[in-house]
Amino acid sequence: MPYRWTDISKTARRLELWPHRSLPRRGFAAFILATFALITVPLYPLLGTFVLWGLLPFLLLVVAGLWWALERSYRDGEILEVLTLDPDRIHLRRTARRAAPLEWEANSYWARAEMHQTGGPVPCYVTLTGNGRTVEIGAFLSEDERRTLYGELASALAEARATGTP
Known part of the structure; x- marks a missing residue:
């Protein structure tokens, strides 16, 4: 999969996503x-x-x-999305070659992951909502990868909510 989870500390995790390269x-x-x-x-x-x-x-x-x-x-295709998740905050940074970095931050207790089966630019479109904004994540992944990502993201947010404070 063109993404990986890493543990930063006991309670914080990092998710890095990048586009798949079929031709190395x-x-x-x-x-x-x-x-x-x-x-x-x-x-x-x-x-x-x-x-x-x-x-x-x-x-x-x-x-x-x-x-x-x-x-x-x-x-x-040099796109990198980095999501940092801890019990108090969730932070997403998207860097692309020809654009300024985009950042989004919210309280992880109130943030939620959503998957839109239709209506987005791609099927099974995954978004994060919090702090009054909705941002996309992993739009360059395949449909199956986005479904898997949504499940992992929803469980990671639930785990952060369980250990954090509102």
Whole structure:
């Protein structure tokens, strides 16, 4: 799962969420190399001709464009959501590459997790409500991961409520 819970202290927990990467960096390099190797196959009969030099820049442009698009996808996916939960307070910080960090804080006793089956930007949309605001969490996760996250989040909030004070 692209998230993990860690215990900070006896009563405080931290949840870190990030988008899933289906193509790791090593696979990225292998894909670009394989694309380059396969795209040059039609050029072999053209070795020694002027046509090779006419086609080669376009084929290299295709490989460069593919590399740029995949690299841009990696940069856009650099999102990290960190939720800190203790009996007195809950704090969520979302950092993305091209945006200022977004923060939300509330009393963990009054905060609640909600899952919206429909009506959100994605199915099984998970939100946190408290301190007069509603914020999303884990919108980049898959539907099954959001369901699991909601269950874990609701039980962690219930546990924090049980040990905290209103």
